[in-house]
Amino acid sequence: MVDIVTDSCADLSPELIHRFNVRVLPLQVFIDNRTIPDGSISPQELFRLVTKTGELPKTSAPSIKEFLEFFEPSDEIIYIGISAKLSATLPNGLLAAQQLPHKKIHIIDSKNLSTGIGLLVLKAAELRDMGWTAEQIVHEIRNTVPRVHTSFVIETMEYLYKGGRCTALQAIVGSVLKIRPIIEVRPDGTLGVKAKIRGTRVKALDTMLEDFRSHLPHLDQHRVFVTHTGCDDDAAYLVESIKAMAPVEEVCVTQAGATISSHCGPDTIGILYIADAHSNAEA
Missing domain, CATH: 3.40.50.10170 (Rossmann fold)
Known part of the structure; x- marks a missing residue:
């Protein structure tokens, strides 16, 4: 085998x-x-x-x-x-x-x-x-x-700053303005900022859900992941919303391991799924 x-x-x-x-x-x-x-x-x-x-x-x-x-x-x-x-x-x-x-x-x-x-x-x-x-x-x-879509909301910019992924000024401004970046994995395997959400955490979660909704016509409905660093209530919210949007066969919820958590920080949460080539080309 x-x-x-x-x-x-x-x-x-x-x-x-x-x-x-x-x-x-x-x-x-x-x-x-x-x-x-x-x-x-x-x-x-x-x-x-x-x-x-x-x-x-x-x-x-x-x-x-x-x-x-x-x-x-x-x-x-x-x-x-x-x-x-x-x-x-x-x-x-x-x-x-x-x-x-x-x-x-x-x-x-x-x-x-x-x-x-x-x-x-x-x-x-x-x-x-x-x-x-x-x-x-x-x-x-x-x-x-190339059909895997990965994006997640970062709650605090402290870990990005300490890890050298943003400047002190960006971290301070992000904290004061309550900016929550949505990070995505790019096609070349690097990370990039997909959006900067100013306002409530729910607004950031809903922005991720709307992006997920935009890929529904081409979604592989077999399995979707919700992965987080310790925010169970938000995970439940995303799972309920995903199930209401599409007949996904299995929505798996996992906690990120120590490596991913070390770079993203607490209350990070993401939606991860496979969509077909048409969706990837449009994204």
């Missing part, structure tokens, strides 16, 4: 990992003089440590050695990883695969993050369980990569 694997930036819950029989290689988070594997600490616990130490967590990609050990159990592997533009994780996986020429290791750059990766991983697992060959799965998943 083809081994479908990913890294912890996919933000898949333990239940989904078990249900779809996939394996996950964790990144590492450094905070409070500790090294913590991603997946072993909740966003809430991570943010408490940030408050305690006054420092932003540092994150680290798995080493080539860790990838070699991770790839060891299987002879044929499909690894779908975080965008190579956002992390050294995927390049390290490629280097490890080159050292294992006796194995069939297929590396796919998701050009995404969080459950934008997760959508691809679960689709690959479903195709495997339907009897598709590794080559067929790789072809289909690579064709699906």
Whole structure:
């Protein structure tokens, strides 16, 4: 059987990992003089440590050695990883695969993050369980990569500032004016600001929902993710709204892992889904 694997930036819950029989290689988070594997600490616990130490967590990609050990159990592997533009994780996986020429290791750059990766991983697992060959799965998943839509609302600009992703002035102005940026993953696998919402948090959530609505004619209704860093009420609001808009077969709610949370901060929430090529061209 083809081994479908990913890294912890996919933000898949333990239940989904078990249900779809996939394996996950964790990144590492450094905070409070500790090294913590991603997946072993909740966003809430991570943010408490940030408050305690006054420092932003540092994150680290798995080493080539860790990838070699991770790839060891299987002879044929499909690894779908975080965008190579956002992390050294995927390049390290490629280097490890080159050292294992006796194995069939297929590396796919998701050009995404969080459950934008997760959508691809679960689709690959479903195709495997339907009897598709590794080559067929790789072809289909690579064709699906540009169809994944990922956007999320950032509640506080503090983490973006501490992480060097905005200036002190931008952070201050954003706080004073209550500007909430909506961040999107671009087609090349980088991050960009899709919109700057001034006003209430509900207005920002509704802006994301309206963007989702605009893609309904071309939406893959099989699965949609709502992923967040600890805002359950907002997640419930988005799920209810999504279900009212479209007959989505499964709306999965997950909490972001420590790596994604380290860069986005508390009360970040996103909608992630697959839409067909026509929708992507219009977006």
